[in-house]
Structures are given as C-alpha cells and as structure tokens.
Amino acid sequence: MGWNKARWSLGSAFRALGGSPKDPKFSWSDLETTLLTADFGLDLTEELIGAIRSEVERIGISESADVATMARDFLEDRLSGLNSTLNLTDKPAVILVVGVNGVGKTTTIGKLSNFISKAGRTVLVAAADTFRAAAVDQLSVWAARSSSEIVVPAKEGQDPASVAFEAVSQAIDRKFDVVIVDTAGRLQNKSDLMDELGKIRRVIGKVSPVSETLLVLDATTGQNGLVQARSFLEHAQVTGLILTKVDGSAKGGFVVRIQEETGLPVKLIGSGEGIEDLQGFSPSGFARSLLED
Numbered sequence: 001m002g003w004n005k006a007r008w009s010l011g012s013a014f015r016a017l018g019g020s021p022k023d024p025k026f027s028w029s030d031l032e033t034t035l036l037t038a039d040f041g042l043d044l045t046e047e048l049i050g051a052i053r054s055e056v057e058r059i060g061i062s063e064s065a066d067v068a069t070m071a072r073d074f075l076e077d078r079l080s081g082l083n084s085t086l087n088l089t090d091k092p093a094v095i096l097v098v099g100v101n102g103v104g105k106t107t108t109i110g111k112l113s114n115f116i117s118k119a120g121r122t123v124l125v126a127a128a129d130t131f132r133a134a135a136v137d138q139l140s141v142w143a144a145r146s147s148s149e150i151v152v153p154a155k156e157g158q159d160p161a162s163v164a165f166e167a168v169s170q171a172i173d174r175k176f177d178v179v180i181v182d183t184a185g186r187l188q189n190k191s192d193l194m195d196e197l198g199k200i201r202r203v204i205g206k207v208s209p210v211s212e213t214l215l216v217l218d219a220t221t222g223q224n225g226l227v228q229a230r231s232f233l234e235h236a237q238v239t240g241l242i243l244t245k246v247d248g249s250a251k252g253g254f255v256v257r258i259q260e261e262t263g264l265p266v267k268l269i270g271s272g273e274g275i276e277d278l279q280g281f282s283p284s285g286f287a288r289s290l291l292e293d
Contacts, residue, residue: 010034010038010068010252010290010291028049028053031049031067032045032046032049035048035049035253038252038253039222039252039253039254039257040253040256040257041253041257044253044256044257044260045253048071048074048075051070051074052067052070052071052074055070068291069291071291072287072288072290072291073287075256075286075287075290075291076283076284076287076288078256078259078260079255079256079259079266079283079284079286079287080283080284082259082263082264082265083265084240084265084266084267084280084281084282084283085267085280086212086240086267086268086280087211087212087239088116088121088177088178088211089211090208090209090211091175091177092124092168092171092172092176092177092178092179092208093177093178093179093211093212094168094171094178094179094181094204094208094209094210094211094212095112095178095179095180095181095210095211095212095213095214096181096183096197096200096201096204096210096212096213096214096236097109097112097180097181097182097183097213097214097216097242098183098185098197098213098214098215098216098232098236098238099185099215099216099217099229099232100185100186100225100228100229100232101132101185101186102185102218103185103216103217103218103221103225103244104216104218104244104245104270105182105185105216106129106135106138106139106142106182107138107142107244107273108216108242108244108268108270108278109125109139109142109180109182110139110141110142110143110145110146110275111142111146111270111275111276111277111278112180112242112268112278113125113142113143113146113148113180114145114146114147114148114275114276114278115268115278115279115280116177116178116180117146117147117148121177121178122175122176122177122178123146123148123149123176123177123178123179123180124148124149124150124151124167124170124171124174124176124178124179124180125139125143125148125149125150125151125167125179125180125181125182126150126151126163126164126166126167126168126179126180126181126182127139127140127150127151127152127153127163127182128160128161128163128164128167128181128182128183128184128200129160129182129183129184129185130153130156130157130158130159130160130163130184131157131160131184131186132184132185133156135182136152136153139182140152142275145275146275148180149176151163151166151167151170160183160184160196160199160200161196161199161200161202161203161204162203164181164200164203164204165203165204165206165207167179167181168181168204168207168208169207171208172207172208179208181200181204183196183197183200184196184197190231193231194231194232194235194236197232197235197236198235201213201237210237212239212240212267213236213237213238213239213240214238214239214240214241214242214267214268215229215232215233215236215238215240215241215242215264216241216242216244217229217241217242217243217244217258218243218244218245219243219244219245219246219254219255219258220245222254226258226261226262233262233264238262238264239264240264240265240266240267240268241258241259241262241264241265241266241267242266242267242268242269242270242278243255243258243266243268243269243270244270244271245270245271246269246270246271252290255269255286265281266281267280267281268280268281269281269286
C-alpha cells in the first residue's frame with residue numbers, strides 16, 4: 001500500500017533533521033517545508049509545529065526521533081476524533097457511492113465489493129450510473145472480479161432510482177448483507193445531479209434506510225478535488241470519505257487535512273489498480289506508517 005511510501009518520505013525527513021530540537025542546527029524551517037510538501041496545508045502545519053515546539057520547551061527533547069513521535073501522537077489524536085468504521089449493521093446495509101467522474105469511483109466500488117466480501121458478507125452491486133454506458137460495463141467487470149452479483153439497467157437510459165430500488169428489493173428478498181449503489185458523477189448541471197441523488201435516496205428509503213453515503217476523492221488532486229466535490233458534501237448527505245490514489249508520499253498530509261476540512265471521517269483508502277488495493281482506514285495505523293521508521 002501507499003502508506004509505506006508516505007512513511008519513507010516523512011520518516012527520512014525527520015531523521016535528517018538531526019540533533020536535539022534545542023540545538024541551533026535543528027531546522028524547524030526544514031520540518032515546515034517537509035510538511036507543506038506532503039500537503040498538510042499551512043494551517044495544520046503551523047498548528048503541528050507549534051504544538052511540538054511547546055512540548056519541546058515544556059519537557060525538553062534530546063533526539064529528533066522524539067519529534068517524529070510527538071508528530072505521530074498529534075496526528076493520531078486528530079484523526080481519531082471521528083469514527084472511521086463502516087456502518088454495516090443494517091440488513092441489508094445500503095451504501096451509496098458518490099463522486100465526480102474521473103476519481104476512480106467505479107473501480108473503487110469493485111475494490112469495496114471485494115473488501116466486504118472477504119470479510120464474509122454477501123454483496124449485491126447496483127449499476128445506477130445509467131447516464132454513462134461505459135460505467136455499467138466497467139462495473140460489471142469489477143463485480144465479476146470480486147465475485148459479487150450485480151443488477152444492471154433493463155434498458156439503456158433506465159431511471160437510476162429504479163435500478164437502485166430493484167437492487168435493494170432483491171437484496172431484501174434474497175437476504176444479501178450489503179448493497180453498493182453506483183451513482184452518476186456528472187449531469188448537465190449540479191442541480192440536476194443532486195436532484196437525481198436525492199431521488200435515489202428517497203426511492204431506496206421506501207424499502208430500506210441508507211446506511212452510508214461515501215464520497216470518493218482522488219488524493220492526487222488535493223484541494224482542487226475537494227472544491228469539485230463541494231456539491232456532494234453540501235447536498236448528498238455524505239457520511240464518510242474514500243480516498244483513492246494515496247500511493248505517493250507527497251499527499252500523505254492530505255489524508256489528515258481532508259478530514260479536518262470536511263468534518264467527515266476517512267473510512268477507506270485505496271492505492272494502485274489491483275482489486276486488493278483498498279483497506280479500511282485506521283487512524284493509529286496511518287499515523288504510525290506516516291512517521292515511524
């Protein structure tokens with residue numbers, strides 16, 4: 001996974017600081033540059049460095065490695081403030097997956113199906129992005145790879161809400177554990193797209209509650225990706241985030257910053273193109289992997 005690459009970059013940067021944080025040769029400026037380069041953002045970077053320097057002055061620190069430990073504890077504490085556990089208690093648990101086109105949403109659904117199936121739960125996928133024919137075909141391939149069943153439109157251009165309703169109804173009748181619903185990432189305008197997502201939710205709600213609405217974000221796009229996704233955050237009743245392409249150290253800080261800025265928990269992280277390249281998000285595990293040797 002990409003976590004190890006992130007760890008190498010930040011871990012080596014902390015080691016390169018050298019000496020005691022009280023030593024004049026210790027470069028707080030270099031630490032700031034490292035964190036900014038890793039996409040922590042200015043506000044979080046300044047807060048993190050300020051907290052560490054306060055602790056250094058309060059208790060005294062003799063090794064730069066101790067600074068990394070402090071940073072790890074700080075990040076773990078911030079990341080642990082929100083519940084990163086997927087809500088799969090309903091039967092079936094209905095998961096809506098939303099996001100702009102191009103973030104890897106359809107691929108992520110295939111990985112998510114595999115992730116949940118490997119946990120011993122049965123999964124039914126709904127191909128409700130009927131506005132893009134390629135999405136249905138692509139999702140069918142991923143469903144087969146993950147050994148999940150799929151409900152596809154009965155005809156081209158079928159109403160997305162009716163596809164979702166059919167999938168959830170089948171899941172109830174056939175006692176599936178989880179239904180994952182793909183949704184459109186783009187329509188003619190944002191209002192139409194949000195109205196369509198609202199309709200899907202209302203129609204599903206006639207037979208089952210929606211357990212999770214997960215927003216897929218491409219970590220490599222950073223702040224631009226967040227700007228693109230604002231409409232989903234404002235109107236789609238998002239409950240958690242899935243970050244894709246977290247396979248480079250330069251974006252390790254984005255994982256922390258996105259949770260801070262949205263107030264939503266990161267629930268899953270993906271890297272690479274393989275079906276196994278998705279895992280549940282562990283705040284403590286991520287903080288350790290980012291900063292430990």
